[in-house]
Amino acid sequence: MMMAKAIIGKVYCSTAQKVLVVRRRPNVVNGGGFVVMDCSAQKVLFRVDGSFVPGKKGDLILREADGGALLLMRPMGGMVQALGVYKKWKGYTVDYHGSRKLVFSLREPNSCLVKNNAIRIFTRSRGCDFKISGYFPDKCCAIVDSKGNQVAQVEIMKEVQEFMESKELYHVVVKPGMDQAFVFGVIAILDYIYGESTHC
Template identity: 80%
Template structure:
């Protein structure tokens, strides 16, 4: 499978990662993604509590290097439109942006199929969200119907205690983990969880 953000974030085998939410009072919210086996930080997400800007999120590598900037453009266009739209940009060492994906959610009750849809810059690499993120029971599904990542409650992972601030994400082989957690960061914000203001 071709990487969406970068090949460094694609594993050759299925990977289980644990997400730990940060309270808003600690570092302004967001969450940390850890490797179950190595207990090391793989990614962190800063929400608007850290950034001070509503509708803006940053996905960082474990070492703190910025990978993705996700933002939502609001205003009159969004208020009148039938979709809310987020865009995810990769950041290079100079700080310039390159569009990687866009995510849209229904903004109107007039939309018959209100599934959240994700489009990438690669043709034929579109995805949708199946299930309900706040219940930690959802999946990212590709355009062929294949589940590429699954979000689940913590009680399903052995050896780790159950907590409302912990959940796990299973990422299928070859899938870009940075892309998956960029999408999860937006879902977290949309549903008013740890990344929102």
């Protein structure tokens, strides 16, 4: 069994592999987003909301099933970011007092000068860094750890593929011990980067 990688919290790590379904919500006034459901239990686990607050463009919030904010993802702005070789995002946990703690950062190549153009994720835990392998818009990609192990796989549901041309419904296979909240925080950022449901 894989050792638990509790980046957001141990409560989001399962001892068994999980197949979770992502369903896109329509882009409406509240900024759109998506819902994550457990296939076996038929219940909502997470919800991702895109920001609709003026001046907060790009802010994403991962919420628990009860609506409580769990993770805030925010793009880094400014001139340095615009001129840099990377675009950066930061992921913060949010507690009930409203205070934030940085838990991961995501780095997306912003220039053709970058030799390795993989999207990389760096966590506060030593030896717990990741990269994206594959292409998210095709719903054919994986989150891979620093040892080369796939910890989560994004795929189109085969049962749905023949009936739907769009990629509004897909599934994510999360390996045992991997933090599901972290996985969907990363997926929320990928969704935004590629102009999908959270991008309004």
